[in-house]
Amino acid sequence: MDIVNNRLSAAQYTENFADIHPPFETVDAALVEANRCLFCYDAPCTKLCPTSIDVPKFIKQISSGNVRGSAHTILSANIMGAGCSKVCPVEKLCEGACVFNLMHEPPINIARLQRYSTEKAMAARWPLFQRKASTGKRVAVVGAGPAGLSCAHVLAREGVDVAIYEREPKGGGLMTYGIAAYKVTPEFCEEEVQYILSIGGITIEYGQALGQNLTLEALQQQFDAVYLAFGVGQARRLNIPGEELEGVVDALSFIYTLRAEGYPAVPVGDKVAVIGMGMTAIDAATQARRLGASEVTLVYRRTQDEMPCTEYELDIAKLDGCQIIWLAAPKEVQGVNGKVNKLLCERMKLGAPDASGRRSPEPAGQTFLMDVDMVIKAAGQEPFGTLVSNLSLENRQGRVAVADKASTNRTGIFAGGDCVNGGREVVDAVQAGKDGAVAILTYLF
């Protein structure tokens, strides 16, 4: 078989990409779950939420019938609370901390309750936030991803006029372009962006890329401050022979195509190898299966103990029938007529802990060959190192260095999100945006 698109029927695509976390279907279902919540004090769930959503409060508000208040509680802490309810790895955050786990009872379904309130807010377009009177200050935000939108929303609330410049034709960043479609649909992402913008005072110009048709100097001249939230770039190169062969693709572009052009448009191999074991690797592997690949194998150079994805995500991949090869690293992509047909891998073993504290993999001295027609690279993403250097920003291997959570070495220029942390969860980016807004407001007033 070859790499082809349109492998399945419309009905099969619909079924394969149906919502993996369906919402509560009735008010009663939500109430039963909300009423289980103990309303903990100094709640562990809130403490493990990067945006510190007051979880017990918003759940109590569902119980009391104050759903509007519940949505406000969520969104005032996390303006992408609706999207996060679908994409957060809650098993290692709020739900993982739920005290019911300590009673060996199922934790409160926090994400689903959060979805309940925020979906109602979005559907009814509840105007939960009011802008303060205009301060006359203007801030430019580079990047309309979670960090940029979050920062913009806080600034808009405080009466600052915000102009966002976005490279892509749609806002939402990796929420829109980089996450499995069975978690969030592109349509939902677009609605979420529109809902965030409905506060007013925020404009977005699409097709604007810093370092290409946009300069920092121009922004500095026009605005009182600039917030950089341009994310991270291409997939990390494997740096092995054969990487340029047809059929070697980067996971984010694979997911991007799927989300931007629709399922039937995405070419997928019959036997697919996915390199990496992070959330993006899982999203790529499961979606390759769901697009019709008959064999998908995740290849990871360390063991399950070191994998970046959660157990829950690993289970999704396993349930989708993905194979996993632990302790193996790609050594060479082989092909015929310029197209991938084999992946040569090297067996690995674990040595001493590296800088991340995880034991680093070392070659074990054996190799093996896999029959594949597609290789998806999902071994992390590279920061926009060149861009960051060209902007004269202090950085750590291309990641913008910040002090006090958001201030760069250049006065009036702030940064946050993936371009600073190298690529983390949506919820981390939202918090970074809030931190950025606080730093900017302190700088401006």
Added chain:
Amino acid sequence: MADLSTDFLGIRSPNPFWLASAPPTDKITNVMRALDAGWGGVVWKTLGSQVKNVSSRYSSVNYEGKRMMGFNNIELISDRPLHLNLREITEVVKRYPDRAMIVSLMADNDRASWHSLIQQSEDAGAMGLELNFGCPHGMTERGMGAAVGQDPEIAKMVVEWVMEKATIPVITKLTPNVHSVVPTARASVEGGTNALSLINTIQSITGVDLDTFVPNPYVAGKSVYGGYCGPAVKPIALKMLTTVAQDPLTSTVPVSGIGGISTWRDAVEFMLLGATTVQICTAAMTHGFRIIEDLCEGMNNWMDEKGFAHTRDFVGKSVPNITHWEDLDINYHHIAHINQDKCIHCGLCYIACEDTSHQSIRLDRENPYNTYTIIEEECVGCNLCQLVCPVVDCISMVEQRVSPEYVNWKEWQRRGLPLNDH
């Protein structure tokens, strides 16, 4: 196997669980379903004056997802033809001779009406009569129901009329819509009643519709005070029952306990505080008659465990344990202890104590699970932390007497021991 059978003034029933006079005992269909399910007896819904009901009739209080925590009704006494009720009573007595058949009565306010109703009920086969001096709505405006029960003199007079005529045991049912049930209970005993039952429903408004602004239950844009019952009223009923059980005069007659009984545990509590039988309505209206199975099995297992062969062996056993505040032992002291192995770090004990009690719990903040420990020297032993704790046996109250000697309030004052010293 314990013996659950009861003998209430000669009225025998295989278990102490009677269905209270209420909608479930208004007609033969319901009553036969109940007796087939295993209920010990019924108090047939009140017979008496001519009435006409309205719609709707019921409303309830839900609490954090649990329905019918409290229940209220504005239904009147039986609105079926008297002759039909009487014929059905006869039929039930014939079919179920081993079950208690009490008939609730509320006649018009004259001797002749009461006598006529008593005669007809006895002729129908009633084993006992229950005088409805408690209905708080609809009938009171006509000088009946609670209007009788709220005035000891009127109650006594009506009981006397009844006792002139009745040849079967008479139970007087008391209204809780008074500052104390004892005066009417005493007046009824003085009037000759053979037994008491309590409580009837409590006047209430269960809530207001926040869209229409009309309180519940809704009748064409208006509402009225209804009679409140269900689990929420149990503690009030237990207190009133105990006051009757402690009074030297009223404690001489048997009592049928009523008020929010839902489980065998509730029933045992009523009996420990003096009830010989118990009457149930809301729990059956919430779940159906099948609840009788666990009512019997639960009580039976508890009696076996405690070594009680017969229900009469424990009736009233807890009455002496309700005393006067001034007789309580001031030197008794206990303090909370948190079992750290069971603690789930929810912080509910801490915030309750810190905000509303004595700041007796120490908080060590950690991520994500804080540690909570009791500051023993600050703890007054109030129980609040234990009450709010969601984990069974996590917080226990450990006895730490101030001194071994029993000293009550009177003695404390007499000795001039320190006051207001916390």
